[in-house]
Amino acid sequence: MEIQLSETPFDPYALLRDFEREPDHLRAHFGAASLFIGTMRDFNEGEAVESLWLEHYPRMTEHELQRIAQEVQQSAPFKRGLIVHRVGHIVPGETIVLIGTWSCHRAEAITATSRMIEALKHRAPFWKKEQRGTKSHWVESNTSGSGINVASKPVKT
Amino acid sequence: MEIQLSETPFDPYALLRDFEREPDHLRAHFGAASLFIGTMRDFNEGEAVESLWLEHYPRMTEHELQRIAQEVQQSAPFKRGLIVHRVGHIVPGETIVLIGTWSCHRAEAITATSRMIEALKHRAPFWKKEQRGTKSHWVESNTSGSGINVASKPVKT
């Protein structure tokens, strides 16, 4: 699983094109790619959001994302995976997260990417602080996902 | 729902970037994008495949894809959608299908794209003929999806 944390804006499509080229033409071997891209919106809860500060727990973030990838791999054995996540100062329109998985058939890739974003939202140690006008505040919780059953308070078992 | 049938190869990432720019910056308004890309592999069932001929039913294809989009919209109300599908002569590494949906939250987009590819595989009037060595044959059925319940023989109700 390739994991990248980026302090600067990135173009998800340029990044995907490069990733698929290395080390070989990924999609010619694994015909199904399922991608999720989360972008900073210019509005949240009806209010203009000017910017976002994204804090994380260096090294635990990478460890936890690798653990997530390994768990997802058990139930949805994808062939190749990529997670790119922004940290630091983010403005509207910039990509926050990109998740991609590649597999031979669509079921594995679609399942893997959807479980991966769900687990990332609930477990990866990232925290968002929103700037609206002159006020800033920490986002308290993520919106719920698509009904995938994820424990609300993850624990090491 | 934007539907494109292409007789020539297309770069899914260049196409996505253009689509998101028009008429405004799509992802800045609808923060979640779920994408599926199906690519022609160089192998199928352990045998090298040289090329593919993709036949379709002009106009019914577009109608059926629009019907699929409308049905999916009922259960997963996405904001914007795109389906691009190749027809004609295709070689390994070329993109066959690109599906994208955009929404404010991830649940709608992920659900919509996964239902859309599943319905497309079972209902959109496309047929593949594979060229392996000197032999060509019509592909008889698609591999099954991720457990989504789709009638094997679709009927108009």
Next chain:
Amino acid sequence: MSIHVRYFASLRETMGRIEERLSPEGIVTVSDVWKVVHQGEAFPDHLLCAVNMAYAKPDSPVQDGDEVAFFPFVTGG
């Protein structure tokens, strides 16, 4: 007027034709169309049919001027 019949993919190849136009007399359902072009045979389970570019069943009604299509299971995506 007439009923426009179209064939696709492997069926088009086995039929040896892309399309044909039938006289509408005696045709009430999709099944009837199939019988006319197949010497009275019943519509088989391994094919699909459409009327005016929407999926239909063998007993779906067909009218003069309709486009009826027969084809194998689809394999796109």
Next chain:
Amino acid sequence: MSIHVRYFASLRETMGRIEERLSPEGIVTVSDVWKVVHQGEAFPDHLLCAVNMAYAKPDSPVQDGDEVAFFPFVTGG
């Protein structure tokens, strides 16, 4: 040796500190770490904890040299 304690996000701000190092004496679990820095208070439900960069529970064991982190619910993605 010592136990390395780290705080993140809103908790870091309310604590007024990023990290601290505790003497390991009397510390057996994550709960014990929390009590040392919070005058005996119990570990609250609205926070998460990790030991050596893996999620832990309040009763998870802590040893000398461990890194223990406290933080609010995560909001990435």
